[in-house]
Amino acid sequence: PVIGTPFARVGFLAAQTANPTMGAGALDMKRYNGLMQVSLFYPVNTGEGDPRRKADAVIALFPRGLTLTHSGVVVHIDYTPSAAPGFSQDAWYVLPVSVYYRADII
DSSP: OTTSOOOEEEEEEOOOOOOOOOTTTTOOOOEEEEEEEEEEEEETTTHHHHHHHHHHHHHHOOOTTOEETTEEEEEEESOOEEEEEEEEEEEEEEEEEEEEEEEEEE
């Protein structure tokens, strides 16, 4: 990061892996749940307008019902992403956006 220049940091937080199937003849299915956190960093004291517009743009990229596929893995977005209240951290105003996902692996 360069002081005074907005940037984003993306991180993934895995939740507990679920096993939705069980028993004889059942598929060996694993459900990976998690959270993709997009933290938007803007210079402190520059207002909330630009960060909020960027958060809205991130939210629009991952609408509820979106399905993404890569290398045979299908990822589902089941909930509309949300922006948490912003906060100050050192020289930055930080606005976190949370995108919850799940991937079912058979």
